[in-house]
Amino acid sequence: MSERYWLYDWLDEFHIQNVDTARLLLKNPAAVDELRSRASAARLPLPEARFAGEKILAGRGIDLSGRLDCDHPDCRRRQIETLFSRVWHYFDRIVVEDAVTHEVSAHWEEGPSQVAEWVLSHVSVLLVLRELGADRLVEFREKPPACEVHLRQHALEAGLAGVLDSLEVLTDALQAESTFAVTPHANGSVSVRIDHPAFEHTQWRTLDASVTRNLPSREVQRLALTAVIKTFVAHLTADVSAAQRYHLPLGAVVGLHRRLLERSDTPGVADVAFSLSLPVVEGIPVRTLLAIREQEQEHFAKFQQALRKAITEMLKIAGSEKADVLAGEIQRDLIDASINQIRGRLAASQRALTKKAGLGIFLGGLATTCGLLCGAQAPMAISTGVATAIAVTSSAATSHVDQTREIEQSEMYFAWRAIQHAKH
Numbered sequence: 197m198s199e200r201y202w203l204y205d206w207l208d209e210f211h212i213q214n215v216d217t218a219r220l221l222l223k224n225p226a227a228v229d230e231l232r233s234r235a236s237a238a239r240l241p242l243p244e245a246r247f248a249g250e251k252i253l254a255g256r257g258i259d260l261s262g263r264l265d266c267d268h269p270d271c272r273r274r275q276i277e278t279l280f281s282r283v284w285h286y287f288d289r290i291v292v293e294d295a296v297t298h299e300v301s302a303h304w305e306e307g308p309s310q311v312a313e314w315v316l317s318h319v320s321v322l323l324v325l326r327e328l329g330a331d332r333l334v335e336f337r338e339k340p341p342a343c344e345v346h347l348r349q350h351a352l353e354a355g356l357a358g359v360l361d362s363l364e365v366l367t368d369a370l371q372a373e374s375t376f377a378v379t380p381h382a383n384g385s386v387s388v389r390i391d392h393p394a395f396e397h398t399q400w401r402t403l404d405a406s407v408t409r410n411l412p413s414r415e416v417q418r419l420a421l422t423a424v425i426k427t428f429v430a431h432l433t434a435d436v437s438a439a440q441r442y443h444l445p446l447g448a449v450v451g452l453h454r455r456l457l458e459r460s461d462t463p464g465v466a467d468v469a470f471s472l473s474l475p476v477v478e479g480i481p482v483r484t485l486l487a488i489r490e491q492e493q494e495h496f497a498k499f500q501q502a503l504r505k506a507i508t509e510m511l512k513i514a515g516s517e518k519a520d521v522l523a524g525e526i527q528r529d530l531i532d533a534s535i536n537q538i539r540g541r542l543a544a545s546q547r548a549l550t551k552k553a554g555l556g557i558f559l560g561g562l563a564t565t566c567g568l569l570c571g572a573q574a575p576m577a578i579s580t581g582v583a584t585a586i587a588v589t590s591s592a593a594t595s596h597v598d599q600t601r602e603i604e605q606s607e608m609y610f611a612w613r614a615i616q617h618a619k620h
Contacts, residue, residue, distance in 0.1 A: 201334075201335075201336045202238045203234075204331070206230065210227055231300060231315070232304055250469075251288065251291065251335075252283060252289075253290075253337075253438060254279055254293075254447050256431045258292075259292045259293045260279070260321050261292070262314075264428070269320055272320060272321055276324055276328070278449065280328070280330055280482045282473075283470070284486060284489060285472065285474060286472070287466075287469070290333055291334075292335070292336060329486050329487065339437075340437045343430060347426060347433065350433045351429065356429075356432070356456075359457075360429075362456070363425065366425065367422055370452075371414075374390050375392070376388060376390055376420075377389040386408045386416055387401070388416060394450075394455060403416065428450070432450075432453045435448065445464055447466075458518055463517075463518065465507045465511065468507045469503060469523075473523070474527075474611060492613050495610035495613060498609070499609070499610035503530075506530050510525065531611050
């Protein structure tokens with residue numbers, strides 16, 4: 197395991213179990229000094245921990261950073277749930293952004309109250325992770341800042357030249373697909389509201405009068421849309437740069453980011469695994485999903501290995517197919533087919549057990565009756581009947597147990613067990 201996140205140590209040192217307690221503590225100078233001291237120490241370069249499992253870097257929208265998405269507690273919790281619903285079935289460790297260390301160590305003096313609120317929003321995330329039992333799977337690392345000033349330079353350094361080249365065409369498409377609301381103000385400035393699924397949330401931009409004067413509405417819309425796209429590309433560049441720095445695949449969920457990455461990358465094993473979902477367990481609480489994984493660790497390892505092998509083979513013949521398309525094929529041809537086969541074999545074995553158990557009881561009763569009719573003593577006749585019933589039923593039960601053991605060796609048994617848990 198990697199080193200524990202320093203903010204957890206601070207929470208435990210002061211016995212913080214809720215945000216209200218943390219808020220009070222941030223008014224205590226000694227506690228704040230300790231917070232800042234730990235943050236400064238955490239800025240020192242850390243050696244990369246050796247880790248043999250499957251690891252992925254969470255992209256914006258699920259990296260728990262509170263950047264480029266809503267910072268409301270309910271939205272933050274949904275981000276956690278979305279993150280683990282995408283990774284629980286394959287990845288052993290998820291790297292998310294450490295969005296606190298730099299703010300506390302470098303910017304506390306500039307605005308203590310603002311930084312304190314930022315810390316509190318992340319304290320709530322850490323407490324939810326611990327509540328769900330997910331804190332053991334998460335690793336916090338800093339990402340480069342999303343820089344719009346030097347966007348082209350950073351994008352080129354990150355290998356996103358294809359993204360830059362496609363922006364004009366993309367802007368045309370998004371403008372045709374988006375809904376706009378333009379609101380002029382008394383000072384001549386204009387506010388523009390933009391709604392499009394690729395942005396996850398409604399976007400707003402306010403344009404100065406000097407920029408929008410005498411421009412037709414469509415041009416005002418385009419200026420606002422271009423500014424929004426620029427922000428999203430800057431955050432994508434930061435994500436890609438971080439993935440390169442830590443030598444990890446990137447798990448992107450923001451619609452626009454996925455759209456842009458599809459134009460510039462060919463998918464890898466992690467991309468397909470990240471796009472995979474198990475529809476039968478959708479809606480199951482994250483706590484339950486992680487508990488299933490913990491309980492079925494041996495079967496999870498087999499399932500994970502089978503997925504890796506199947507995806508690797510598929511990528512060899514898939515060409516430039518998109519990750520979500522390949523994930524759909526894996527879901528249909530491997531997981532669903534195997535689960536249906538397991539269901540069928542268990543159902544047939546259960547029917548055989550029930551049928552033979554009934555036959556055994558019938559034959560046992562018949563043996564008892566015949567013994568009595570032939571003059572045998574009642575204890576002897578009953579003993580003969582019971583022995584007959586046990587003999588017939590025992591062979592069926594043994595066969596059922598053997599069948600079940602054989603099924604437990606299946607690579608897809610973990611998925612089937614997850615479904616059984618989900619039913620309850």
